[in-house]
């Protein structure tokens with residue numbers, strides 16, 4: 685799968701929201717740094733976090749085991765199934781929030797906002 689990614693901190697800086705229809709189009713026009721916006725390929729056996737690291741990106745993590753939410757991302761477009769065993773409450777999973785250390789996209793293309801640990805609903809879960 686090919687993942688297009690955007691740093692959640694960019695949303696905060698620009699006053700954008702996860703729900704914005706044209707979020708990734710706005711990002712493409714905003715002349716962002718390559719660490720904040722770009723794309724990479726995810727090998728089928730890798731988690732999203734591993735794929736980001738293989739491509740040279742330092743995305744947040746701590747436990748690497750689905751227990752802390754430091755690695756949370758929001759799936760804006762695409763399919764990224766969530767394993768059953770993790771710390772995220774169902775209301776966040778329903779909003780498309782996933783843990784990048786234990787999940788990966790399965791659709792050919794996905795749009796992912798990383799650094800979701802700065803989202804208030806996620807940061808209150810941080811361990």
Ligand code: FES
Nearest residue numbers: 746748752755785
């Ligand atoms: Fe802790 Fe992913 S790094 S849940």
